[in-house]
Amino acid sequence: MEKQRAGGFTVFSPTIRPNIFSEVGVDDLIERQGESVLWFQMQPCPCPKDEKTPDCNLCFDGMIKTYQESILQEKEKILTDGNIAYTRYIPIKKILKLKHPDGKDINFRSFDENKIYLDRFYKNFPIIADYEVSLLNKKIINCSIDNEYKIYFNNLDGYIINIEEIYFNGILINKEEYDFGYNFISFINRITGNLTIKLILFPKIKVAYKTYNSEEKNQGKVGILLQNGEVELIVPHKYKIGKGDILVFTTAEQRHSEVIQSKGKIDFLSHIPVFKILKVFSKKKLTSGKEIIKEYKENIDFILKNDYSIYWLNINNKPEYYSIIYLYHPTFIVQSNSIISGGMDRNLPKQIIAKQINSYLPTK
Secondary structure (H helix, E strand, O other), X not given: OEEOOOOOOOOOOHHHOOEOOEOOOHHHHHHHHOEEEEEEEEEEOOOOHHHOOOXXXXXXXXXXXXXXXXXXXXXXXXXXXXXXXXXXXXXXXXEEEEEOOOOOEOOEEEEOOOOEEEEEEEEEEEEEEEEEEEOOEEEEEEEEEEEEEEEEOOOOOEEEEEEEEEEEOOEEOOHHHEEEOOOEEEEEEXXXXXXXXXXXXXXXXXXXXXXXXXXXXXEOOOOEEEEOOEEEEEEOXXXXXXXXXXXXXXXXXXXXXXXXXXOOOEEEOOOOOEEEEEEEEEEEEOOOOOEEEEEEOEOOOEEEOOOOEEEEOOHHHOOOEEEEEEEEOOEEEEEEEEEOOEEOOEEOOEEEEEEEEOOOOOOO
């Protein structure tokens, strides 16, 4: 889903909305002033209980990550240009209803991802539309890379949730040779050349909240650090957020440090999604018997493979135990209690409670 400049309707610059000529609902205000989050749903794995395994590649602790495919835009005022109407959001998936401001139905011949073809000519005439917009947006990016392991995409209209194909200098790359986070792609070898990347993006969801508390506490005799935080959110009703869903605050950051026992070329981090490694070091004993601190550098000794693991470039230079400190985005899981309201023949935003977690991946 993305906005198009030709779509929507207001007689003034959008910077001075709302006004008496173009009303703005609560959802619009949240879209303007809210904070961007990455949201995905968690559905139970369909496998029978006696067939589930802890190392399943399809699910996370018996749950499968899914995404809402479309949303409903209701009572949107759009402007016509002859027999063509441009909606505020694209790509259009389905047209439900078109009406005159006085309530009369308007017929249309067809539509594509960007516009609606009306059955007659309307010059600069406002109409009211109910339509569905696809949330999954396919995008093709052509770019170059110069002797790097990683390429960042900070100006995308959404978050990377899948990569269909990557071509390097016209040749298809094996999927085992790359990985990705929500705003970057990493390669297991340095590469130089031209890339054609086919991405699937999910839009940045806006939510409203005042503040949230977050702290780590030792839980029980094992002394494992778990998150102890909670946030109260207001979310637009068009996003069908429910119990067990995951919300990642991608503009907020927190820091965590831990000691990891390395078990191979890939090590998993406990607090995710990670977006920056600050420092990695271990103890090394010299032949003289003296112990020193040995530091390991990103892109020399290891890379951030995705947003939850690091990949060691030289397994022979990898420590058995090491200390790591990194930055990650706070992640919350939606609780069952929520307040849903309505009025004026329309759905209003709902209030939900979410608790902070350190990871939505299974224990590795």
